[in-house]
Amino acid sequence: MREEVINCKNQALAQIMGAKDASELEDIRIAYLGKSGKLTSLIKAIKNIPEEERKQVGILINQAKNTIIEEIANKKNSFKISPREWFDPTIPGIPQKIGHLYPTSIVISEMISIFKNMGFSVMEGPEIETDNYNFELLNLPKDHPARSLQDVLYIEEPEILLRSHTSSVEARCLEKLKPPFRVVVAGKCYRFENANASNNAMFYHFQGFALQKGVSMADLKGTLFRFFKTYFGEDRKIRYRCKYYPEVEPSVGLDLDCKFCKQKGCSVCKGRGWIEMLGAGMIHPKILKNFGYNPKEISGFAFGIGLDRIVMDRFKIKDIRSLYNGDIMNV
Amino acid sequence: MKIPLNWLNELVALPKNKRVLTDALTSVGHMLDKVEIVNGETVIDLELRGNRADCYCLVGIAREVSAIFGTKIKYSPSVNLTKVAKLKNTSLRVATPLVKRVGMVEIRNVKITKSPDWLSRKLAIYGIGSVNNIVDLTNYVMLETGEPMHAFDLDKIGNNLEIRLAETGEKIKTFQDLTLSLTKEDLVWAKAGNILSVAGAVGEKYHSISETTKNVLLEAANYERANIRRTVYRHNLLTEAGIRHEKELDPNMVESAIGRFLYIVKKYGWGKFIPEMYDYYPNKVNAWKVNLDFNYLRGLGGVDIPKKTIKKILLGLDFKIFKQSKDGLETLVPTYRTDVICEEDLIEEVLRIYGYDKIPAHTLSLEIPKDITPQFIRQEEMLRNASVSCGFDEVISFSFVKEDYSKYNLDPEVFDQKPICILNPPSPDTKYLRQTLLPNLLGNCQRIINEMGEEVSLFEIGKIYTKSKNKYSESRKIGFIFWQKNDSDFKVFKGKLDAFCNKSQIDLPEYINDIKNMPLSYSYNLKLENRIVGFGGKVEDIFYAEIDLDEILGKERKYISKLWPKYPPQIEDITLSFPEKTKIGDVIQTIKSVNQLINKVELTTIYKENYTFRIWYQDPARTLTDKEVEKIRKKILEEVKRKFGGVMKV
Numbered sequence: 005m006r007e008e009v010i011n012c013k014n015q016a017l018a019q020i021m022g023a024k025d026a027s028e029l030e031d032i033r034i035a036y037l038g039k040s041g042k043l044t045s046l047i048k049a050i051k052n053i054p055e056e057e058r059k060q061v062g063i064l065i066n067q068a069k070n071t072i073i074e075e076i077a078n079k080k081n082s083f084k085i086s087p088r089e090w091f092d093p094t095i096p097g098i099p100q101k102i103g104h105l106y107p108t109s110i111v112i113s114e115m116i117s118i119f120k121n122m123g124f125s126v127m128e129g130p131e132i133e134t135d136n137y138n139f140e141l142l143n144l145p146k147d148h149p150a151r152s153l154q155d156v157l158y159i160e161e162p163e164i165l166l167r168s169h170t171s172s173v174e175a176r177c178l179e180k181l182k183p184p185f186r187v188v189v190a191g192k193c194y195r196f197e198n199a200n201a202s203n204n205a206m207f208y209h210f211q212g213f214a215l216q217k218g219v220s221m222a223d224l225k226g227t228l229f230r231f232f233k234t235y236f237g238e239d240r241k242i243r244y245r246c247k248y249y250p251e252v253e254p255s256v257g258l259d260l261d262c263k264f265c266k267q268k269g270c271s272v273c274k275g276r277g278w279i280e281m282l283g284a285g286m287i288h289p290k291i292l293k294n295f296g297y298n299p300k301e302i303s304g305f306a307f308g309i310g311l312d313r314i315v316m317d318r319f320k321i322k323d324i325r326s327l328y329n330g331d332i333m334n335v
Numbered sequence: 336m337k338i339p340l341n342w343l344n345e346l347v348a349l350p351k352n353k354r355v356l357t358d359a360l361t362s363v364g365h366m367l368d369k370v371e372i373v374n375g376e377t378v379i380d381l382e383l384r385g386n387r388a389d390c391y392c393l394v395g396i397a398r399e400v401s402a403i404f405g406t407k408i409k410y411s412p413s414v415n416l417t418k419v420a421k422l423k424n425t426s427l428r429v430a431t432p433l434v435k436r437v438g439m440v441e442i443r444n445v446k447i448t449k450s451p452d453w454l455s456r457k458l459a460i461y462g463i464g465s466v467n468n469i470v471d472l473t474n475y476v477m478l479e480t481g482e483p484m485h486a487f488d489l490d491k492i493g494n495n496l497e498i499r500l501a502e503t504g505e506k507i508k509t510f511q512d513l514t515l516s517l518t519k520e521d522l523v524w525a526k527a528g529n530i531l532s533v534a535g536a537v538g539e540k541y542h543s544i545s546e547t548t549k550n551v552l553l554e555a556a557n558y559e560r561a562n563i564r565r566t567v568y569r570h571n572l573l574t575e576a577g578i579r580h581e582k583e584l585d586p587n588m589v590e591s592a593i594g595r596f597l598y599i600v601k602k603y604g605w606g607k608f609i610p611e612m613y614d615y616y617p618n619k620v621n622a623w624k625v626n627l628d629f630n631y632l633r634g635l636g637g638v639d640i641p642k643k644t645i646k647k648i649l650l651g652l653d654f655k656i657f658k659q660s661k662d663g664l665e666t667l668v669p670t671y672r673t674d675v676i677c678e679e680d681l682i683e684e685v686l687r688i689y690g691y692d693k694i695p696a697h698t699l700s701l702e703i704p705k706d707i708t709p710q711f712i713r714q715e716e717m718l719r720n721a722s723v724s725c726g727f728d729e730v731i732s733f734s735f736v737k738e739d740y741s742k743y744n745l746d747p748e749v750f751d752q753k754p755i756c757i758l759n760p761p762s763p764d765t766k767y768l769r770q771t772l773l774p775n776l777l778g779n780c781q782r783i784i785n786e787m788g789e790e791v792s793l794f795e796i797g798k799i800y801t802k803s804k805n806k807y808s809e810s811r812k813i814g815f816i817f818w819q820k821n822d823s824d825f826k827v828f829k830g831k832l833d834a835f836c837n838k839s840q841i842d843l844p845e846y847i848n849d850i851k852n853m854p855l856s857y858s859y860n861l862k863l864e865n866r867i868v869g870f871g872g873k874v875e876d877i878f879y880a881e882i883d884l885d886e887i888l889g890k891e892r893k894y895i896s897k898l899w900p901k902y903p904p905q906i907e908d909i910t911l912s913f914p915e916k917t918k919i920g921d922v923i924q925t926i927k928s929v930n931q932l933i934n935k936v937e938l939t940t941i942y943k944e945n946y947t948f949r950i951w952y953q954d955p956a957r958t959l960t961d962k963e964v965e966k967i968r969k970k971i972l973e974e975v976k977r978k979f980g981g982v983m984k985v
Contacts, residue, residue: 101790103723106731113716123703126712131734132755132800132807147561149385149582157765158758164807166734166757184704192734192798198761205765206733216701221686222637226696244694246364246687248384254636254683256691257366275369286635289679299679300628303635327731330779333786334728 005046005053005061012042013068020075025083029076036072043069104334107319108208108327111311112190115210118234122227124186124212129173131192135163137172141179143250143290150250155196157205166194170211171251174306177213178287178295183302184216190311201323208311213287215297215304221254224284224305228258232281236260241267243278252285252306282309338396339460340377346397348406353377359403363687365390373460386674388582392481395671402651402688411479413594414601416440418614424489425552429615430499433522433559434534436586437498437615438593441489442551445469445606447544463575468605469544469551472596474575482555482584482592483576485532489550491542496526498534498556505530510540521566522558535563535580536572551606555593557586583673586620622655622667625681629663632682638694640685648688649681711811714888715796718813721838725831727794727815732775734798737764740774746801747771747851747858747870747881755800755807768800772814773853773879780816780877791818791877792831796884811884812869818877828878832871840891844868846920855879863890904934904953905964909971910984912945917979919946925974926950930967932959945984 016036023029036043047065050058105113116126138144144151146162157166173189181187189211197203214223225244232242240260247257260281262273269275284307289299312324326332340356343349350356357367357379365381372378381396389395394410401408422441429437448468450458454475455465463474473484501517507530508514515533517523522534532538535558544551564581567573593612600606627649633639646656649666658665668675675681686694719729736744736754744767746752752770760766769775772795783791793816798809815835817828829846836843844861851858855872861882862868868887871880913922919938926936926948935951950971952964975981 101726101792103725103727103792103794104729105719105723106729108731109719109729120706122699125704125706125708127707127709128712130809131798132809147564149564157760159755159807161758181707184702185707186699186704187707194734196759196761205761206735214699216704218634218701219699220635220637220697222695222697223699223701225637225694226698229696230698243361244691245362245366246683246691247366248364248386250386253677253679254686276367286679289677300631328733330730330732330775330782 005049005057006064009043009046009061009064009068012036012046013071016043016068016072017075020072020079023079026080029080033072033076037069043072107315107321107332108311111315111318112208112210115231115235115311115314116188116190118231119186119188119212122186122230124188124214127173127177127187127189128191129167129170129176129189131167131194132159133165133167133172135165137175138165138167138169141175141291141294142171143288143294148250157194157196168195169193169308170209171306171308174211174213174251175291178215178291178297181215183304184214186212186214186216188212199325201325204312204324204328206328207324208315210309210311210314211307213304213306215287215302217302219286219303219305221256221286221305224256224286224307227305228282228284228307232258232260247283247285249283249285251288251291252283253288255285256283256307258282258284258307279313281313282307284308336383336391336396337371337373337378337380337461338393339373339457340379342393342457343397343400345409346393346411347400347408348404349400350404353379356400360396360399362691363399363403365396365399374456376460378460384674385582388579388584388673389481389671391579391582392477393479395481398653402648402653405647405651411595412598413591414597414610416590416594416597416610416612418590419611420613422611422613424494424550425492425613426495427613427615428495428497430497431522433500433562434498434556434615435559435618435620436557436589437554437613438556438589439552439554439613440593440597440608440611442553442597442600442606442608443549445548445551446604447546447548448605451603461575467544467546468603469548472599472605473553476592476596476599477575477579480588480592480595481579482588483535483579484553484555484592484596485538485576486544487531487538487542487552487554488544488548489552490548492526492531492552496524496531498522498524501525501530507533507537508540509533509537510543511537512540515570518569520562521569522562524554533566533570533572534558536567536570536577537574553593553596555589557584557589560584585671585673586616587670590614620670622670625666625668625675625678627664627666627678627681627685629661631663631678632685635679635682636686636694637697638686638689640689644689645685648685652684652688654681654684711884711888714884715811717891718839718884719796721835722794722796722813722815724838725834727792727831727835730776730779730793730795731797732772732779732795733765734768734800735765736767736769736774737778738766740778741767742854743774743777743874744770745852747853749801749803750852752801752803752852755802770799770801771853772797772799772812772881773816773874776814776816776879777874777877780818784818788818789820791816793817812881813884814879814881816877816879823876823878825873825878828880832880839887840894841887842890842892846871863887900953900955902954902956902958904951905959905961906949906951907964907968908939908947908949909968910945910947911975911981912984913979913981915944917981922946922975922979922981923948925978926971929970929974932963932967933971 019032156168170189170191177187193209194206197205243259245257247255249255258281259278261267262277262279264270264272267277269277273279287304287306292299361367364384368380368382370379383390397408450465450468450471454471465471469486473486477483500519501521501523503519505517524531531542560583567577567581653669655667656664744754754767754770757766776795780791796813799812800809833843844863847860847862849858849860858872860867860870869882923936932952932954934953937949939949940947952959
């Protein structure tokens with residue numbers, strides 16, 4: 005019996021050595037290890053040999069079997085060019101339904117992640133607001149010239165309205181939160197506007213503000229530059245200039261170089277070479293006083309960005325109306 | 336504001352390179368909008384700051400140029416005036432505290448002519464048509480000094496003028512032939528019952544200067560800004576005068592403007608006058624004090640500017656420094672700078688002339704405050720990602736519902752609840768706020784179906800707006816909408832919602848039949864932990880569901896990883912047939928509750944009234960024997976028969 009096993013093994017190894025392809029190897033495997041293979045029949049015959057030898061032979065058969073399996077595998081791997089099935093990789097895949105985030109959501113979360121790294125938290129507030137939070141507390145008393153620039157949508161004139169900027173959330177945070185804090189807000193705002201290519205009755209604002217002892221114009225500049233350079237690229241040029249907003253003093257306007265015309269002047273930048281991106285400044289002392297702070301003891305900055313313009317720029321959307329009217333395809 | 340460079344150059348020296356000029360003006364707050372060539376002249380158009388009433392004129396911009404470049408301003412010559420309480424032919428009664436100052440002079444033997452070239456050309460740059468020398472001169476002096484003025488035909492208006500509030504319904508025909516019906520808030524110049532002009536905005540036709548005018552009454556005045564502003568917007572009178580009067584003008588400009596006007600009249604021999612100005616000026620405005628603390632400037636500005644530079648900047652801007660110490664300055668603000676009220680305004684003055692570009696950019700080097708982002712904001716982000724991973728596309732839509740979809744804009748719970756209405760909608764489609772996310776998602780869905788859709792699955796996270804008991808509220812919702820081209824199947828939609836719940840780690844809600852205040856062909860409530868958290872239903876062949884985000888906030892399970900079981904399950908398929916209208920969800924619940932060794936029950940196929948269930952029997956601690964399984968199976972069949980009349984098919 006022992007000899008038979010050894011012979012069987014040697015025979016198999018010799019055949020494996022001589023095999024020329026995978027199918028020949030498969031034939032060899034069946035011939036030895038298949039249901040009625042040579043080695044398989046020896047295994048079956050093991051019950052016929054004397055008990056005292058059975059264990060020894062069993063071990064031997066097992067070794068032989070493992071060796072054959074191993075050698076077949078080795079030989080298979082040794083074929084340099086293994087024979088393959090014919091295959092058409094150009095056949096189209098079967099479409100699988102996946103979901104997409106909306107462009108505005110993508111931009112908001114990208115922007116938030118940059119500000120989070122600078123220690124900002126995220127907040128929200130009501131869209132149905134009172135005149136008090138939307139205007140009065142923000143140094144925008146009735147008849148203030150800046151009010152006509154943002155004619156509001158009223159629910160109950162003159163007190164209940166749809167917020168015209170996210171500064172209302174700034175007012176609510178100044179009232180509610182304990183400094184120091186740094187907050188960004190992204191949300192829907194509304195104004196009296198007949199829809200055209202660049203204005204909508206609803207739009208998104210992205211607002212940021214910080215209240216902390218020692219915050220200065222230099223911190224504001226650093227924060228804004230860090231954001232714009234991170235989001236739009238280190239090579240972009242930034243213009244940082246004086247502007248007027250009633251909510252801040254001193255006030256800042258920030259422009260980005262127009263990349264469409266490389267600052268030569270085009271329709272996107274209205275020939276200016278610069279695109280107005282944001283308004284900012286140090287929170288107005290009147291506002292700080294409205295919330296019980298002494299401007300000489302604690303300072304803060306605030307900035308506001310029209311978010312839709314960034315979304316349009318990022319996703320090459322030309323007409324603001326298509327942003328929220330179902331025109332955008334998800335593909 | 337358009338600024339012709341030649342004209343500006345008459346008042347102040349300009350840098351040779353106009354780019355240097357416009358860059359500097361932009362930096363200090365007057366952004367260059369565009370450069371134009373008008374009639375061969377270079378005109379720069381500046382976007383002025385709304386609080387700089389003093390800059391809406393050539394002199395104002397010349398002062399800025401002078402402060403930036405340290406060049407001296409050359410003020411135009413004017414006539415010195417003696418102030419009197421009465422004029423020879425005119426008396427004025429001011430019947431309201433809304434008037435801060437009025438200056439008037441009489442000019443006699445006036446020669447009304449065509450304007451000289453230099454005058455009409457300057458006005459043409461502003462699109463102001465030439466009328467005659469006197470009218471044109473009022474406009475010219477306004478453009479130069481910033482003070483609007485008005486000339487009346489003295490012989491037509493006669494004596495006894497008054498400035499008062501109009502009576503409701505009083506009418507005025509403007510010189511542009513426009514008839515306005517006034518309100519009792521509009522401030523007017525009048526003589527008896529005749530309105531002569533709407534103060535600060537527009538003059539009447541009959542009393543204006545005409546070719547036959549012999550004598551002129553010239554007035555320049557200063558009014559309560561807010562009142563003029565309301566009038567200007569009420570009657571749409573954004574005239575050159577209106578644009579200036581609705582801002583905070585300096586009452587002291589009145590005198591210098593009239594003096595300038597008379598100088599030109601005299602120079603060209605257009606009339607005769609005594610240099611006496613009637614002056615109504617009950618509360619004279621003097622320069623006011625604003626102090627500057629160097630430390631505060633450094634702290635707020637984030638930049639250390641030498642004291643010498645600070646002083647030089649303020650002096651260049653016409654501020655008087657009447658006291659100084661090592662800590663700061665006490666200054667007097669020139670009265671035309673009506674925008675400089677507090678110390679921070681003064682700090683901005685110093686910073687803007689010093690240069691915003693010289694402020695260093697620090698990244699907040701202070702202590703990082705703790706993250707106070709509320710949980711609901713993280714929840715929205717998490718649910719947004721969960722929905723996307725379940726194959727839903729996100730939509731953000733208007734908070735308004737279009738007219739065409741208003742029949743879907745119902746509060747699902749409250750019958751007869753009208754949506755919140757905008758009082759002044761710019762269009763009918765922005766009139767009603769949404770009470771559910773359904774109408775807009777439906778609109779989006781139908782749009783895609785019409786375009787090219789095979790399958791539509793959309794979601795939106797957003798607010799809905801309702802009012803109850805005079806309280807407005809906003810609730811955060813997530814809405815899902817689903818449609819398939821062939822055999823739109825509720826089971827697929829429900830499977831997607833299940834997947835969403837799994838991904839968001841919320842328990843699967845119960846679906847309970849219900850009747851909603853909505854045009855749905857059927858509807859159901861979604862119930863979680865014994866609370867209604869949302870609803871769903873079908874519109875045509877489109878499926879919709881909406882979940883309240885606050886109701887599921889904080890109900891997320893903590894994710895715990897599970898290991899593959901050590902002992903294999905026994906799996907078998909059982910086909911059962913049921914009477915009509917049997918709720919299969921309940922059947923599955925019943926099967927599961929028979930024994931805790933039943934690990935999972937799935938519905939695999941439905942054929943007519945026959946339902947095949949795949950049942951997993953599994954004990955975590957050992958392999959179940961056939962006998963044990965058989966016992967459980969027997970119990971299942973008993974229960975199903977007892978409760979639902981279900982019978983096993985062999």
